[in-house]
Amino acid sequence: MADDALLEVRGLVRHFTLSGRLFEKPRQLTAVNDVSFTIRRGQAFGLVGESGSGKSTIGRIIARLTEPSAGSVSFDGVDWLALRGKALRDKRRDIQMVFQSPYASLDPRWRVRDILAEPLKSYTDLKGTGLATRAAELMQQVGLNPDWLDRFPHQFSGGQRQRIAIARALASGPKLLIADEPVSALDVSSQAQVLQLLRNICTEQGLAMLFISHDLSVVDHLCQRVGVLNRGVLEEVGPTSEIFRSPKSDYTRRLIDAVPGKKRRAAERVVHA
Ligand SMILES: Nc1ncnc2c1ncn2[C@@H]1O[C@H](COP(=O)(O)OP(=O)(O)OP(=O)(O)O)[C@@H](O)[C@H]1O
Numbered sequence: 607m608a609d610d611a612l613l614e615v616r617g618l619v620r621h622f623t624l625s626g627r628l629f630e631k632p633r634q635l636t637a638v639n640d641v642s643f644t645i646r647r648g649q650a651f652g653l654v655g656e657s658g659s660g661k662s663t664i665g666r667i668i669a670r671l672t673e674p675s676a677g678s679v680s681f682d683g684v685d686w687l688a689l690r691g692k693a694l695r696d697k698r699r700d701i702q703m704v705f706q707s708p709y710a711s712l713d714p715r716w717r718v719r720d721i722l723a724e725p726l727k728s729y730t731d732l733k734g735t736g737l738a739t740r741a742a743e744l745m746q747q748v749g750l751n752p753d754w755l756d757r758f759p760h761q762f763s764g765g766q767r768q769r770i771a772i773a774r775a776l777a778s779g780p781k782l783l784i785a786d787e788p789v790s791a792l793d794v795s796s797q798a799q800v801l802q803l804l805r806n807i808c809t810e811q812g813l814a815m816l817f818i819s820h821d822l823s824v825v826d827h828l829c830q831r832v833g834v835l836n837r838g839v840l841e842e843v844g845p846t847s848e849i850f851r852s853p854k855s856d857y858t859r860r861l862i863d864a865v866p867g868k869k870r871r872a873a874e875r876v877v878h879a
Pocket residue numbers: 622623635637655656657658659660661662663664820
C-alpha cells in the first residue's frame with residue numbers, strides 16, 4: 607500500500623441473482639465487475655457513471671452495508687472486508703456515509719439532539735454536558751444554529767436536513783466520507799450550498815471522500831481523481847482534469863458530451879464561489 611493511500615479497492619465483484627415472474631429461471635447480474643481504485647488521504651475521489659452502473663453498490667460494499675462476491679478492500683492498513691463483530695463495530699466510525707435522501711435517512715421521530723447523540727455515544731466517551739457541547743459544535747460545523755438541536759427533522763428544509771445527515775456522519779470522526787448522490791434530492795440553491803460545505807469540511811479536516819454522482823460537472827470541480835463506471839466495469843480512472851479533458855474511452859466521451867454547457871458553467875460558479 608502506498609504511503610498516503612487510505613483506501614485500496616482491488617478486483618471488487620458483486621453479483622446479484624435476479625428471479626421472479628419476469629424471468630424464466632434465475633439470472634445472474636454482475637453489478638460490479640473487477641473494480642480497482644485507490645483513494646489517498648484527504649483526497650476527494652469521484653465515482654461517475656450512468657444509472658445502474660454500480661456506483662452505489664461499490665459505496666455500500668465499502669461502507670460494509672453489503673458483501674462483495676469477490677475482491678479486497680484495504681483501509682488504513684486494515685483488511686477491511688475481513689472485519690467482523692466487535693472489530694467491525696469499533697472500526698465503522700472510520701468510514702461514514704451520507705445518502706441521497708435526507709428525508710429517508712433521518713428518523714422523523716427523533717430530535718436532532720438524539721440523532722447526533724447516537725454516534726457520539728457509540729464512538730466517543732462523551733456524556734452529559736460534554737456530549738451536548740459536541741452536538742452544538744457539529745451543528746455549527748455544518749452551518750446550522752445549535753439552538754435548533756431540539757427540533758425534529760420535519761422542521762428543516764431538505765438542504766438543512768442534509769446538513770444534519772452530514773453532521774451525524776462527522777460525529778464519529780471518520781477518515782473517509784462516502785457521499786452517495788448527496789445533492790440530487792435537493793433544489794439547485796441548496797445543492798450549491800451543500801457541495802460547498804462538503805468541500806470545506808474535507809479541506810479543513812483533511813477528510814477523504816468517495817463522491818458518487820451521475821453529475822460530471824460537479825465531480826469535475828469537487829474531486830481530484832475520478833473513476834468512470836460503465837455497467838460495473840471501471841472504464842478509466844485518474845486525475846479528473848485529465849480524464850474529463852482528454853477521455854480515452856468512448857463511453858466517458860459520451861458522458862461528457864451529455865453535460866449541457868450551461869450546467870457546466872453553473873457548476874463552475876457553485877464550486878468556485
Ligand atoms: N439488492 C439488489 N438486488 C438485485 N439487483 C440489484 C440490487 N442492488 C443493485 N442491483 C442492480 O445492480 C446494478 C447496479 O446498481 P447500483 O444501484 O449500484 O447502480 P448506480 O450506478 O448506483 O445507479 P443509480 O445512479 O441509479 O443509483 C443495477 O442493475 C441494479 O438494478
